Amino acid sequence: MQSEIRKKLLDAFTNAGEIFLSGQHLAELIGCSRTAVWKHIEELRKEGFELEAVRNKGYRIVKTPERITADEIRLGLATNFIGRNIHYEESVESTQKIAHRLSNEDVPEGSVIIAEEQLSGKGRMNRAWHSPKYSGIWMSLILRPNIPLTNAPQLTLLTAVAIVQAMEEETGLQPVIKWPNDILLNGKKVTGILTELQAEADRIHSIIIGIGINVNQKKEDFPSELQEKASSLFIESGKLISRAGLIRSIFKHFEKLYLLYLEQGFFPIKLLWEGYAVSIGKILKARTLTNVIEGKALGITDEGVLKLEDRTGVVHHIYSADIEV
Template identity: 40%
Template sequence: MRRNIMQFLRSRSGEYISGEEISRQLKVSRTAIWKHIQALRQEGYRIESHPRLGYCLREIPDRLLPDEIGMKLTTKILGKQIHYFTDVHSTNNEAKRIAMADAPEGTIVVAEAQNRGRGRMSRGWFSPFAKGIWFSVILRPPFSPAEAPKCTLMAAVAVSSAIQQVTGVACGIKWPNDILYQGKKIVGILTEMSAEIDVINYIVIGIGINVNIGQEEFPAEISGLSTSLAIEAGRKISRLDLLTAILQQLESLYTGVLANGFASVLGEWRSHSITLGQNVEVLGGTGNFTGIAVDIDNDGALLIQTGSGVEKVLAGDVSI
């Protein structure tokens, strides 16, 4: 009902609607309307009330509220269930917890802030309140566990395409899953999995996007390495528009992969890549080495031409 009331106010945003009319149209008591309006105000909707004129919706909050996301999405799998937090330790931790408790495929966990956001290689992830998009998606793909890294490539393609579509900022993907603009990081992706030998129980793809963070707001240790979409686009970006565009893109890539395999995702990844063709240093478990990144193979592994042949790198970091 709260959603119906909000949609009704929204359909005549900026205009007063009497309590009597809302009550008649939505078949709800005026006391119940008052309670729902109070709850909407708690969520940040600015709704004015006037004893004779009724209620008027003045402002929708800059929050990633499930109702707002749901209203924009036309997906069939992703975002059908949304777990929303104003502040959480890590959306990946929360997603893993609910995935273990049988949350359906496509469930997403979104937070306005993370107080223990996690990055790759046991690093932290700076996740200030309402300044970025910090979310995780649960997938249960019918792939073998060895194919899981390709889900990260798929997510990187979906995010960079959606960023280009919504903000006009043309980012590049640094293998395996950083999204950069002119060498500075805008997006990080942390994929985690629970699997048996031959079957994936769930994959959690955690995505962190620096959206409306000012340069001076980054902690000193990452400020020189990081940027945000607002800085690069020169304007505030709608987090809601970007999040919904990412979910649309990701679902369309994922259903494409389920139907036809990974080939087209790998092709798109190659076209967004800023790693291929570069002289890179691989910082891996088996020691560091340098070479030219020539391609990714069908598993998503990076192929490096070194003096002694082609090395295949499945995990780790590369510096360009």
């Protein structure tokens, strides 16, 4: 109930923009007392929001807090279900772990777990992912699509497209995608995506997409062994980026692509994906569970599977691998 009022309050400020809203008007809009409005405004201030208050005009938001808060993300969020239910934590082992637990408790589709810091964030194949406090986006998104198990990897590619679109919009940078789950700037990794699922043998319960984005780290914030391989949006653009703004933009692009995917399948996503893919036409080395295949990347199939042509002209379909360019 509390958080319902908070959501409505932020929606009202979002819609009002620069316009002042009076306490009386807000109370009527939300359906609560003026005292309750006043109480929630005080709490927003404690969270780091700055509100301007002018006698006979009312309130407006003039500055949002440094750290991400669920409320700041809600302020201006343009989605119907992605990111509408936000579970925010200061510090966690890993947002994926929390998402797995919550997805068993029937939280709504599009629920998201966001943390300021992960103590043991994980990438693919259980590799560590460095997730320091206040400088990146570490989050997990819960989906419940009615698709076959074999199509789950397509959602990794869809997520990569949504993130690249959001980065272009928010930073002006032009990131590229390395199949299957990395986003690069100047050849360095700024984002990793980890798609996990819970399923019956023949039916998906939920897909959990972990997203790690290096946003405002400086070069010296990375461990030395990562400095040559990883970068951040700040390093590449020279500007501090609003994490909440980028998250909202990702949610918006993701929701649009996801609805398109559920209606029309993977093909339209494939076309978008190919526009951002870096490795097509290049010679790659793919390490699968069982062997190593070197060849020219021809692109992906209509299902999202990588096609590699080896020296003898044989085309290999790669469902799962580590890629070296």
